[in-house]
Amino acid sequence: MSASTGPSRPDPPERGATSGSPESDPLRGSPEAGQGNGPAPSGEPLLSVRGLKVHFPVRRGVLLQRVAGHVRAVDGVDLDVARGMTYGLVGESGCGKSTLGKAVLRLVEPTAGTVLFNGADLGGQSPERMRRLRRHMQMVFQDPLASLDPRQSVESVLTEPLRAHGFTGDRSRRVRELLDLVGLPSGAAGRYPHEFSGGQRQRIGIARAIALNPELIIADEPVSALDVSIQAQIVNLLEDLQEQLGLTYVVVAHDLAVVRHVSDVIGVMYLGALVEEAPSDALYAQPLHPYTIALMSAIPIPDPEVEERRRRILLVGDLPSPVDVPPGCRFHTRCPFRRPTRCADEVPALRETRPGRKVACHWAEEIAAGAVRAAAGAHDPAATEVGTPSS
Amino acid sequence: MGPANAASPGSPGSPGSLLDVRDLTVVFRQRGRADVRAVDGVSFSVSPGETVGLVGESGCGKSVTSLAIMGLLPKRGVHVTGGVAFDGTDLLALPPDKLRALRGRELAVVFQDPMTSLNPVVPIGTQVTEVLTRHRGLGNGEARREAADLLRRVGIPDPSRRLREYPHQLSGGMRQRALIAAALACRPRLLIADEPTTALDVTIQAQILELLRTLVAESGTALVLITHDLGVVAGMCDTVHVMYAGRIVERAPRYDLFASPRHPYTGGLLASVPRLDQPRGVRLEPIKGSPRDTIPWARGCAFAPRCPNRVEACTPDAPDLEGGRHALRCVNPLPSDSPEAKVVHP
Numbered sequence: 080m081s082a083s084t085g086p087s088r089p090d091p092p093e094r095g096a097t098s099g100s101p102e103s104d105p106l107r108g109s110p111e112a113g114q115g116n117g118p119a120p121s122g123e124p125l126l127s128v129r130g131l132k133v134h135f136p137v138r139r140g141v142l143l144q145r146v147a148g149h150v151r152a153v154d155g156v157d158l159d160v161a162r163g164m165t166y167g168l169v170g171e172s173g174c175g176k177s178t179l180g181k182a183v184l185r186l187v188e189p190t191a192g193t194v195l196f197n198g199a200d201l202g203g204q205s206p207e208r209m210r211r212l213r214r215h216m217q218m219v220f221q222d223p224l225a226s227l228d229p230r231q232s233v234e235s236v237l238t239e240p241l242r243a244h245g246f247t248g249d250r251s252r253r254v255r256e257l258l259d260l261v262g263l264p265s266g267a268a269g270r271y272p273h274e275f276s277g278g279q280r281q282r283i284g285i286a287r288a289i290a291l292n293p294e295l296i297i298a299d300e301p302v303s304a305l306d307v308s309i310q311a312q313i314v315n316l317l318e319d320l321q322e323q324l325g326l327t328y329v330v331v332a333h334d335l336a337v338v339r340h341v342s343d344v345i346g347v348m349y350l351g352a353l354v355e356e357a358p359s360d361a362l363y364a365q366p367l368h369p370y371t372i373a374l375m376s377a378i379p380i381p382d383p384e385v386e387e388r389r390r391r392i393l394l395v396g397d398l399p400s401p402v403d404v405p406p407g408c409r410f411h412t413r414c415p416f417r418r419p420t421r422c423a424d425e426v427p428a429l430r431e432t433r434p435g436r437k438v439a440c441h442w443a444e445e446i447a448a449g450a451v452r453a454a455a456g457a458h459d460p461a462a463t464e465v466g467t468p469s470s
Numbered sequence: 471m472g473p474a475n476a477a478s479p480g481s482p483g484s485p486g487s488l489l490d491v492r493d494l495t496v497v498f499r500q501r502g503r504a505d506v507r508a509v510d511g512v513s514f515s516v517s518p519g520e521t522v523g524l525v526g527e528s529g530c531g532k533s534v535t536s537l538a539i540m541g542l543l544p545k546r547g548v549h550v551t552g553g554v555a556f557d558g559t560d561l562l563a564l565p566p567d568k569l570r571a572l573r574g575r576e577l578a579v580v581f582q583d584p585m586t587s588l589n590p591v592v593p594i595g596t597q598v599t600e601v602l603t604r605h606r607g608l609g610n611g612e613a614r615r616e617a618a619d620l621l622r623r624v625g626i627p628d629p630s631r632r633l634r635e636y637p638h639q640l641s642g643g644m645r646q647r648a649l650i651a652a653a654l655a656c657r658p659r660l661l662i663a664d665e666p667t668t669a670l671d672v673t674i675q676a677q678i679l680e681l682l683r684t685l686v687a688e689s690g691t692a693l694v695l696i697t698h699d700l701g702v703v704a705g706m707c708d709t710v711h712v713m714y715a716g717r718i719v720e721r722a723p724r725y726d727l728f729a730s731p732r733h734p735y736t737g738g739l740l741a742s743v744p745r746l747d748q749p750r751g752v753r754l755e756p757i758k759g760s761p762r763d764t765i766p767w768a769r770g771c772a773f774a775p776r777c778p779n780r781v782e783a784c785t786p787d788a789p790d791l792e793g794g795r796h797a798l799r800c801v802n803p804l805p806s807d808s809p810e811a812k813v814v815h816p
Binding site for chain 1 (some may be wrong): 672749
């Protein structure tokens with residue numbers, strides 16, 4: 080944790096505990112660190128993912144457990160997350176966004192690919208070194224009740240990471256500090272998770288994540304389990320903490336409106352791969368990938384006048400199985416802009432069409448220019464027939 | 471559905487209404503505990519071809535309202551009062567067998583979670599045909615053909631294969647569509663959809679909502695849509711009822727409601743959701759506290775503890791729901807041209 084990472088960051092309390100020993104932290108440029116890199120220059124991305132794959136074997140049979148195929152949950156993802164920024168990962172259920180988040184922290188073991196954190200390759204780390212590195216990268220989970228031990232008091236939840244990582248300072252002072260940072264009264268320390276509301280529990284989960292002054296926080300659906308009026312409180316808290324502590328976020332969520340609100344850059348995932356990546360304002364102003372176009376047109380906007388004027392592009396059918404990813408473009412089976420050539424047999428690369436914008440579609444430019452249009456019946460054909468039962 | 475219907479205020483007792491809910495109150499009684507008034511004097515009505523929305527957060531009583539209308543609440547420990555008139559028949563006074571004959575045939579309901587609404591050990595086909603054989607007296611083969619037709623209409627590909635499958639073999643979106651197919655099997659005149667798309671992805675949600683829109687427009691079905699999602703309401707409902715702590719706090723045609731929310735709770739909800747079409751960098755304005763921080767209506771406005779507009783008069787007497795087209799339960803509402811109502815388009 081070099082001084083340059085977070086100018087406004089309060090004094091990292093664990094520094095005294097660990098700075099003495101060189102091997103305690105591979106990120107400090109110790110010889111053992113990953114590829115032997117020194118501390119990354121501040122212009123480098125904090126997190127750099129290349130060719131990341133997570134495949135889960137599908138086993139069949141009772142005795143022999145033959146591998147019958149693979150669920151390609153994450154299927155070759157490249158992304159960079161700049162320091163102090165928020166990278167939003169959106170996509171629908173089953174697109175692999177949560178698995179990707181977990182694979183970055185090696186909470187699930189990647190099948191292939193590299194993850195560089197501060198220039199250090201996380202893939203080459205021993206379990207013990209990985210454990211120590213995790214101090215710098217923490218996770219906030221969707222369901223705060225499921226991710227908090229019901230028999231652990233808040234104080235115990237928050238001191239556990241401090242103990243595990245050898246924090247030698249005044250633990251109860253740090254707990255009060257953390258509660259204050261996340262907007263909970265200091266009296267909360269002695270209480271148990273069930274005594275809190277959903278929003279307050281998520282605050283506890285966030286306090287636990289920031290307890291060790293991490294640099295990176297991966298938040299997996301941080302607000303989707305919360306009531307609408309509470310979501311905004313947590314979104315604002317995450318924004319405030321980022322500013323105060325210089326945090327870098329990867330926010331994984333299905334709600335594009337929330338992701339767009341918090342993110343600087345957004346990656347759109349479909350069936351295990353990034354299909355588009357763009358600065359979040361640009362993505363809204365002009366989505367380039369047909370899937371992004373359809374996804375955005377499907378998100379309801381709380382304004383009847385906007386809703387009346389909007390053109391909806393309805394996708395037909397369901398997400399294909401990640402065991403049988405369609406050949407060619409993985410979206411071509413549902414794509415309203417599908418062309419007879421290339422889409423079904425040629426895998427589109429995630430390419431930069433203009434600075435900062437990447438899209439994995441053969442026809443992105445033509446679609447943006449209006450030269451390739453959505454199929455005339457780009458709404459669910461079945462929908463128009465319903466309600467007039469025959470017989 | 472559309473702007474043409476916006477003139478219908480959906481207020482109780484409006485002429486031509488199919489469902490008329492009056493002063494519906496549901497009290498849960500448990501020995502040794504205080505009574506819980508989950509629904510507290512709710513009144514609204516729905517006409518054929520109209521979509522009425524009940525909006526609110528968890529615990530506001532919107533789902534209990536739907537269960538009470540359908541007569542699906544347990545008898546023990548539950549006290550339901552008020553009136554639910556369906557085409558002139560009081561559903562609350564109807565004997566169970568008469569109600570059963572009506573339910574599934576004239577009125578149908580679709581719940582949020584298709585996995586718990588469908589029987590996991592019975593094939594989809596049997597669950598859809600059951601409605602047809604029971605209520606329309608179709609023979610097995612005929613019911614089977616009709617069921618396949620229904621599945622096809624709700625957008626399930628390869629329906630005859632799907633009919634033989636079990637709920638776990640279908641995706642979430644497909645299960646929800648199968649459930650809607652079963653609900654539509656008897657062409658009900660009233661459909662209650664309780665968070666029909668909450669468990670689904672947005673692209674599937676768009677398909678289901680389109681299905682419901684078409685159903686209302688073409689069959690003249692009266693739709694009660696229960697949801698927490700203001701975006702869904704904005705695109706679907708003619709009249710919107712905002713519920714808080716068991717009571718309707720604001721009722722308005724959707725254009726009025728979104729253009730000029732008057733109740734501080736409605737305004738707060740709208741200000742706390744990020745909008746896809748809003749410029750980034752606008753800070754969200756959450757409602758403080760949580761839905762737990764409420765006071766009983768007997769001691770004043772239940773929203774008062776969280777309300778930014780709170781005044782002396784908010785307690786101890788709770789305000790009544792007053793007004794015609796745009797009705798309000800508030801002593802110090804937002805001005806009718808409040809900034810929350812102004813929507814910034816990029």
